[in-house]
Amino acid sequence: MTETPGGNAHDTDADRRTREWAVAADGARWSLADAFDAPGTYMEGNSLGPVSDAAAEAVEALLAEWRELGVAGWSESDWFDYGERLGSRVAPMVGAREDEVVLANSTTVNLHTLVGTFLRESSGSKVLVNELDFPSDHYAVRARLRERGLDPEADLVQVASRDGRTIDAADVAAALDAHPEVGVVLMPSVLYRSGQLLDVAAIAEAAHEHDAVVGFDCAHSVGVVPHELADHGVDFAVWCSYKYLNGGPGAVAGLYVHRRHHGTMPSLSGWWGHEKATQFEMNERFTPAADAGAWQIGTPPLLAMAPLRGVLDLLDERGVTVADLRERSLALTDYLFELADARLPETEVATPRAPAERGGHVALAHPEAYGVSEALAERDVVVDYRPPDVVRLCPGPTHVGFADCWDAVDAIREVLDTGAHEAYGEPGGGVT
Ligand SMILES: Cc1ncc(COP(=O)(O)O)c(C=O)c1O
Structure with a gap:
């Protein structure tokens, strides 16, 4: 039931870094693709996973x-x-x-x-x-x-x-x-x-x-x-x-x-x-x-x-096991690492890279992580900030696709380029 990622073996690094590649990768069959409803580009599955018709x-x-x-x-x-x-x-x-x-x-x-x-x-x-x-x-x-x-x-x-x-x-x-x-x-x-x-x-x-x-x-x-x-x-x-x-x-x-x-x-x-x-x-x-x-x-x-x-x-009906979810999660987090390395040199990937040493989310460290996360929220990219300097991006494998990863990284690039994150003050309280 899992066929990720998409693309083919001849894709170059430059190909993989385009939104077209990410959309094509999502075109590969993922059996839960239609099952969840998440607001915006939802990279928060490690905080609160999204609703599904099955749950409702x-x-x-x-x-x-x-x-x-x-x-x-x-x-x-x-x-x-x-x-x-x-x-x-x-x-x-x-x-x-x-x-x-x-x-x-x-x-x-x-x-x-x-x-x-x-x-x-x-x-x-x-x-x-x-x-x-x-x-x-x-x-x-x-x-x-x-x-x-x-x-x-x-x-x-x-x-x-x-x-x-x-x-x-x-x-x-x-x-x-x-x-x-x-x-x-x-x-x-x-x-x-x-x-x-x-x-x-x-x-x-x-x-x-x-x-x-x-x-x-x-x-x-x-x-x-x-x-x-x-x-x-x-x-x-x-x-x-x-x-x-x-x-x-x-x-x-x-x-x-x-x-x-x-x-x-x-x-x-x-x-x-x-x-x-x-x-x-x-x-x-x-x-x-x-x-x-x-x-x-x-x-x-x-x-x-x-x-x-x-x-x-739902998982049973679609034949999805936790091994499938792990496989897809690793493919999505790999893609985030690749995009962050290529496009976000101001950030530090704070998550260990070896598959045996990482879970399901990617932590990007930036001195103004709070402002970045707030500016992303304004752009409907749902991430969270964890003090002192981390933006967490979670490509929850049930519902996030490669294009979502691309959009999230692109939004961070735009925020950093425009300085939109500088408009926010100190972190306040509240749940994100
Ligand atoms: C690692 C970890 N432990 C414990 C908790 C607390 O869970 P709860 O508030 O449901 O008791 C959380 C909540 O996010 C958590 O992330």
Whole structure:
């Protein structure tokens, strides 16, 4: 189903850098080309993926069931184990067994319950993270450390970055050597700013050699980078469904827990994580479900889950796997590298180039990145700014084409040529 990129082997570099080439490349069949509706030139799939008819229809179908069945939907439809069902469908994308994945809660809540669980279970008292992590991860870890009477200033150990953009797996191993009290390692699969893909297998191995539990924040990789979480022995993982999975704003998140930990008491227990067969006995004591479903907490918000179901149906219908999405993503990010090198010498590509070291987005560094991103927004090119100096361009492989990449780079060229970015002041707040 994937036939990217287009063009042919005789195309010269100059050919590839024309919009005509990009349009022709998009002419090659991509089976999801008509499936998503995104505003403008939408390079934000790593922040919020776009809507699809498939997602909207799945919501409509759920609303119709609600209309028809009311509360009986919990027993007469498949609502009761909605999170487990979705989990078993996402499991192959992350290389997990069906009972190791559930869709539940938000990513941050999942960090709280999983870090809390494994900090309690672990013999160590420190958590190893890195200084380039998404802030919510550190907020959650600090809260869990405080909860256990530990001191976040001393017990949150951070791997430093050598270049301010990437994390070296050797430095993770060195930090483990230097801090034998580390009981939990929490690392991102892909760094949210630079887009570096970390070596999940190597970090998991190093953590286990030091008797630490290892978890990954896969928010920036699920749906665009295939994983082998179970084979690599990763203990737990969390991710968002609203990025590459296109599950909609605030979509319910995903979590993975390796089978060897099933049956462990979750740190945030709630009745939806109870053993299913006896959940409605309303027992006084909590019996955790025998699978990853135990880390659910309360009633699943189905309206924030149905869009993902629609998207997964769409991927199945069109025969698109995460390997296909990765292949297309690499072709699109390669094209962005090529265009940026040729046309944007004022910017620095801040994303590692090797396929094994990059996720699904390209970070371009420029001292006035904020102004550039604002000027692009005025031109309907949707990117985002991440302090201090990065514009992130995400060619989400489900919906972005080669011509979109060309248009985004061309718009940046025009902004820099005209100085349009200089009209913006300092970065303010707000979500982009
Ligand atoms: C890497 C990473 N971790 C965690 C989060 C937080 O996710 P949520 O706000 O859905 O809890 C995000 C959100 O963008 C993220 O990018």
